[in-house]
Amino acid sequence: MQLSAKEKKRLKTKYGDWAIVTGATSGIGLELATQLANADFNLILNSRHLEKLKSVQYNLKFKNNIQIKIVDADISEPSGVEKIIQAAQNLGVGLLINNAGVGTSGLFVDASLHSEINMLRLNCETVLSLTHYFSQKFKQQQRGGIIFLSSLVAFQGVPYAANYAATKAYIQSFAEALSVELKPFNVVMCWQRLQDPSKAVSVNGLI
Template identity: 60%
Template sequence: MQLSTSEKNRLRQQYGPWAIVTGASSGIGLELAQQLAGAGLNLVINARKADRLEPVAHQLKTEYSSKIRVVAADVSEPLGVRQLIDQTADLDIGLLVLSAGYGTSGLFLQSDLAEEMNMVRVNIEAVLALAHHYGNRFARQQRGGLILLSSMVAFQGVPYAANYAATKAYVQSLAEALALELKPAGVDVLAAAPGPVKTGFEQRANMQMGFSLTPAQVGVPILRALGRRSTVLPGGLTKLLVYSLRTVPRWGKVRIMKLVMGGMTQHQRQVPVSA
């Protein structure tokens, strides 16, 4: 899926000349970085591993002749957030895409608490700190955009991914509120809430997705929605999954999500057969 010329011009004029994309080395962040470079924006790309960011930087520079700055930093740590802020202080930034994030799954009582706390730092604390910093920068310049990666799991509790879904409920709620609060300052805020997308997410979360979208199916709808709505459900599969539950009461949605996530994590509960 590709952006039209007029959409590329709109993105560049409203949100250029520089955009920051966290989580840009893989999956949805990588797709959004590709689309934004294709629209003529210069990019700051962030993730933890420099060896995965450098080839992305090389490809974007070669293919689109955009300026690319790599900031390899772990946003689960205050130092990583500070590095990103400091290393972008000299740039004219108009857009922040917060795609760095991950999930966990399985029985809550058997989860590794340190890992769950780390996920809260990446999915919530870093999003809060970066939205606060760049929201202020954008409000001072009276223009800008923030894209926060929520999820369809944000709309109800999800057994077997309880903490992950709770982190995304935070992101969804934050983005919805900021969309109205920052509008008078000329800042557009968008919650992007995809259903399952085939990325590195599945492996890190130890989930098995039966059906899923590709990053290419969600990137363009997310960018098209920026400045036009406060929430986007990108991709036909996302809309189908969310709308099919629309009339179900919230307690019922939680039970349905238990069945869905139960299936996606069933492999974790299978006892190996001994010889």
């Protein structure tokens, strides 16, 4: 999707020069990173896969005159979150896209506890940590935006995806509350509820 010159100007004026996208090498994260690059945002891109990050960096810089910093890190771990925060130091970051996440399915009693805890950390704790840090930054600069990836499963318990649905319920509730708390500081909260994870989304439709 190509944004108009007017829309590009609106986004840059409202949010500044830099955006962060977690889980940026595939799916929705890659699509949003591509749209932001087309809107002339400089980018901090995160993934666990260094070679894929390098490929995305090359392709986006080849097509757009922008700066891109890559952060290859597992952000389900606090050290990975800290790497993103460090990469953003002294940059005019105005957008945070909390895209990285995983899902599991099947009987909860048969699931790997390690996998379920890791999902909880990535889908919830990581989002909490990044949102807390950057919402403070955005409050101070009196502008910013945070995008969350919710789901239609956030609204009820879902058998055979019990923990995953619970993580999305957390995201939904968290984003809705923060949209009220941070509105006086000109910080925009957006949450996309997707039933089909492969569905493309539009940056200007969100923010």
